[in-house]
């Protein structure tokens with residue numbers, strides 16, 4: 001084998017997967033067709049759940065240092081132009097404010113980390129640099145995946161680079177190659193749902209003075225999203241530097257974006273349009289998340305409408321779920337069926353988030369449909385148009401910005417690797433397996449055992465975990481630490497496999513007495 005896992009695509013999902021696999025001691029090769037990370041805006045909101053995962057990977061502080069400063073609120077405005085009082089103002093806390101709220105409440109209802117605004121063009125180079133520090137991760141830009149064949153023992157991929165076409169042999173292949181995924185197409189897996197809902201242009205502007213001069217709201221920067229009440233679906237988003245702004249709108253030609261920027265900002269500022277390109281809104285989900293030794297993650301399997309911020313964030317969750325299962329299987333402590341649970345656990349989250357995104361975008365469409373040409377007029381008809389749009393927008397716009405249920409509240413219903421996963425017809429605010437563990441701090445507790453998951457017999461018979469004898473032998477490296485069991489005189493292994501699934505933490509649980517720890521701080 002040239003490598004244990006070949007990952008196609010160095011977007012945020014492929015990079016997160018490579019980093020987590022590398023930290024787990026898995027040899028992996030990450031190939032990317034671009035020569036280097038691009039300075040092109042896409043996502044900018046890393047949600048609370050992704051930040052919890054990045055915290056476990058030791059990256060949360062680095063991401064915060066590279067991202068937007070922590071005192072800037074995430075306020076959302078609906079405006080006619082920036083020099084006029086907003087039609088609708090919605091306050092969303094800065095990271096500092098969110099941290100204060102988290103500190104004040106330790107009942108498990110808060111995330112352990114708040115969101116972080118960081119532009120994709122900042123995040124990707126950061127993750128790339130972190131991957132390059134790991135000796136068992138090989139990161140190759142300028143290398144395009146062409147095709148693959150798989151057999152019982154591995155996958156053989158053809159890749160092309162400046163030096164020609166070559167073969168890479170790997171135990172597993174993961175396609176993190178985005179919405180047009182070549183890997184998905186070669187697997188014959190279809191995306192279903194609503195494609196090409198709307199085509200917008202996105203222009204990236206550099207404007208150094210706007211952040212300090214915005215005449216709306218209080219405090220620096222004042223806000224993140226400025227939706228313009230017009231018939232072009234125009235919206236302006238501040239990027240992490242506070243010097244860069246993206247404008248989205250339905251236009252025929254790129255040049256129109258400059259006019260729209262000036263009309264939206266509506267105060268004289270010096271600016272430069274750095275790039276402009278069309279993009280399309282989709283709500284699509286793949287029929288399957290892989291076949292055999294080939295898996296898919298991120299936009300390769302789910303495409304959502306971006307505002308609401310569930311695209312990359314869902315993909316980061318895919319990467320984290322797949323990573324430990326690949327590591328467990330390769331290191332001999334995951335049984336032959338463990339990897340099958342990836343699709344069962346993550347496709348339902350993809351489906352749920354496509355649904356959440358649809359719900360949010362329908363809300364947006366509803367208030368935008370209230371636009372009337374006279375909305376700017378100082379006439380009774382203009383006032384009536386404004387009042388009507390405001391009334392609908394106050395109800396519908398928050399659907400895009402208040403997604404904490406989708407972000408934190410997902411459960412792995414019917415997962416074969418967690419007991420007690422039965423479907424529930426009633427809502428419960430407390431965490432139940434296989435949901436995310438509540439973010440109360442239990443690090444260091446020697447006996448806390450918040451989740452008793454499965455007996456050793458269960459796991460042996462279903463083939464999800466390798467027999468103890470296998471794990472105790474040559475694969476010592478991946479064996480969880482032992483502890484003094486309350487039921488047994490011998491030292492029993494503490495296993496991470498199940499606590500990892502539900503809480504993505506480094507928790508351990510004893511399969512004999514149920515003692516364990518859940519650590520959400522490392």
Ligand SMILES: Cc1cc2nc3c(=O)[nH]c(=O)nc-3n(C[C@H](O)[C@H](O)[C@H](O)COP(=O)(O)OP(=O)(O)OC[C@H]3O[C@@H](n4cnc5c(N)ncnc54)[C@H](O)[C@@H]3O)c2cc1C
Nearest residue numbers: 009011013033043044045145178298299306309311312313
């Ligand atoms: C305007 C906009 C705003 C958004 N805002 C947010 C947000 O706030 N929060 C959020 O969570 N999401 C947001 N998203 C969505 C987010 O950008 C995507 O979900 C995310 O980029 C998906 O990451 P990925 O790694 O799966 O795929 P991608 O980022 O698409 O990366 C795929 C990579 O694979 C490479 N590749 C493709 N084919 C090959 C090949 N054959 N060989 C080698 N390499 C290949 C590509 O070059 C690319 O680098 C937004 C999207 C847009 C368009």
